[in-house]
Amino acid sequence: MAEPIRVCITGACGQIAYSILYMIAKGDVFGRDQPLILHLLDIPPMMGVLEGVVMELADCALPLLVQVVPTADPNVAFKDVSAAFLVGSMPRKEGMERKDLLSANVKIFKVQGEALDKYAKKDVKVLVVGNPANTNAFICSQYAPSIPRENFTAMTRLDQNRAQANIAAKVGVPVENVKNVVIWGNHSATQFPDVKNATVKVGNVEKSVYDAVGDSSYLENDFITTIQKRGAAVIAARKMSSAMSAAKAASDHMHDWWNGTENGKWVSMGVVSDGSYGVPKDIVFSFPVTIENKQWKIVQGLTVDDFSRSKFAVTATELLEEKEEATAVCKL
Helix, strand or coil: CCCCEEEEEECCCCHHHHHHHHHHHCCCCCCCCCCEEEEEECCHHHHHHHHHHHHHHHHCCCCCEEEEEEECCHHHHCCCCCEEEECCCCCCCCCCCHHHHHHHHHHHHHHHHHHHHHHCCCCCEEEECCCCHHHHHHHHHHCCCCCCHHHEEECCHHHHHHHHHHHHHHHCCCHHHEECCEEEECCCCCCEEECCCCEEEECCEEEEHHHHHCCHHHHHCHHHHHHHCHHHHHHHHHCCCCCHHHHHHHHHHHHHHHHCCCCCCCEEEEEECCCHHHCCCCCEEEEEEEEECCEEEECCCCCCCHHHHHHHHHHHHHHHHHHHHHHHHHHC
16 A cells, blocks of 8 residues: 555535545545545534544545544644645625635635645645635745645636536536536636537537537527526525535546646646736636646647637636735735
């Protein structure tokens, strides 16, 4: 057996963690031959509940799970970890906008960035799930200067999965027949779900999504708003935010980051912008990426028309505003 790796999950008593802990511990993310030590972080009032989570993990009798470390101390939680899922944050409730979450949550990510900087492995892979995820990832990276900035990413895979499932249902094919849907920008209602370069396999023929759907008005209007508002629709129906689907997306994101992407396929990740596609630098913006040897690379040379550029501008402006607000909150 390989040496165990340490993996931290924050907000370990929450709904997303409840789904993702099992996925990670049974080997869906890091592989079926990779033993794990799970570090579970939550706030002091939740320690009793966390005991119950630890009991359940033990009762799953999972062969890969070597040890579980429950804690309320970020310094313990991030000690020697190779990967971290930053899930814990104040959740969005019905009627709340993402900006309402910003001031409460960026402070959490400042503290966690500082703890990662001191205690985590320098090649740690950090996935921010807690919203506003893009800006939280930016803040976290700012307070962990000894860890490369490209090691901090934000989750837009849930939006990609939603978009892929929507197209699959529209065309009437299995979801795996749809590939290279892109989410650009912020994990918010300004994101741009883009199928200009996506394909779908119908029978044995690979077609562009535009040809397969045959309705450009749908793809440039209702499709976009449906994906942008899907999180709010789930909250309206469930009275709670997406949990099972968010856990699956976090698992997908880290799996691909750890193991690489398939040839000819790319995935959406919120990463620090290097100015590609005219996006402002130094914001965490979702791009299509390919991954090899645990390193992501932004896919270059995709067709970007004026319609797409106008969508980029809206979501980039929101991210610049969030960054400014978050930086001010952290300095207070």
